[in-house]
Amino acid sequence: MVNAGKRSGRPRAGEERLSREAILTAALRIVDDEGIDALTMRRLAATLQVNPMSLYHHLPNKSAVLAGLAELVFADLTPVNRTDATNPADSADQATAAAAASWQDQLKEAARAYRNGLRAHPNLALQVLADTSAVSGVVVATMEPFYRALDQAGLSPREIFEAANTLIDFIHGFSLGEASVRADTFELAPDLIAQVNALPPGKAPTLTRIVGELGETGLAYDFDSGFESGLATVTAGIAARR
């Protein structure tokens, strides 16, 4: 109601309509509701009941809006935002819980949490995964749980670095596939079988045979079990190379 009147010029103190945060929040809502293509500067301004040009006082251009959104997603993904241990009891509990699980289980938990964070905004996943801003503070903080688990595995710093990169790459690739299909309509099995059967005979004999042996039921695919399988493989590989 406060913003109902259409005035122009600088707003009075206490009734600022715009801020970087408000703009990004509105942008995230548009993307979540209607997809990345629905996000235009003009549309964004309209939902904020503001002139399109006003946005440029808070963000330099559209790609800064997209980068800001990617940052938001990673910020949500970062676990507890504790800069120091203000509650020793909680800290102790956490440490105990962490120590109880094997490093493999800790690593898998970190991976599941990371994947879930990326799934929270499927329409944004591609943008998030592609954005070069991937080297930014919020993103880097996101890697801590992976490093913690791998540290407990007794790996060298170099090995920790490489193992974390490998696992994160797998999660990115998996999430890309997961985000690229609108989950409602997609079924991997029939599509894959149809495509394989449509291949010129002899072009991919092993693929054809294996998919045939699997059969339609054997191929029943869900993303959750596919993720767990890949996670088990990567974890086993890290363990094997210690």
Add this chain to the structure above:
Amino acid sequence: MVNAGKRSGRPRAGEERLSREAILTAALRIVDDEGIDALTMRRLAATLQVNPMSLYHHLPNKSAVLAGLAELVFADLTPVNRTDATNPADSADQATAAAAASWQDQLKEAARAYRNGLRAHPNLALQVLADTSAVSGVVVATMEPFYRALDQAGLSPREIFEAANTLIDFIHGFSLGEASVRADTFELAPDLIAQVNALPPGKAPTLTRIVGELGETGLAYDFDSGFESGLATVTAGIAARR
């Protein structure tokens, strides 16, 4: 020279200027040379010296152009395009060479070839990796070398399916990272160190410590060795879970 005259209407027999293939070839050149944003229907028409609307007689819309480009990349990626063994000697040679290498080495070679195919058009990588057309004939044929190697490892059909998916997901995630940075300006090490050091103290203690122990020289990163490391890990994981 044949096309120098500006006529309108239907071209005479034998001087067709446009075809789906010609359009896609021109589009690929634009994307390779100037990036994905430079590809517009109007620009594409201009380089073909044709009215923008003419394109719509060969491709339904712009996203069909992008999907067609993704298809081109995968087609280049598919190995020998042999529908039957017309040359028994060649076939035998190939089989012998394949049998000589371990399944691990075959799998790694398949992975390297796949990565190299994705690197051939870096400006298109994101589009290729994201496009849902990823479930299409050319893409499926691309998976044959992975299936062949995994079949020799003695895995069950289900295990082959899952292992191939895991490895391909890793390659996709890796390639995404590789494509997201313009290789000329990017250096991971200084950026990562700077970001980690900028973190509020205590926010990511393990990460901070490990990166510190690695040091600037230890972090000297190149994509080739990062890829080999991940490849070794995933392959070891597949072997360990047999």
Add this chain to the structure above:
DNA sequence: ACCTGAACACCGTTCAAGT
């Protein structure tokens, strides 16, 4: 300082008209 209006240089695509 912050917001606005008008304008510029683009887009993708439809539709009716040419040959």
Add this chain to the structure above:
DNA sequence: ACCTGAACACCGTTCAAGT
């Protein structure tokens, strides 16, 4: 059948002007 011209409904962004 294939290509064109004009038009529609959009874009992101600059720039000068308001308060």
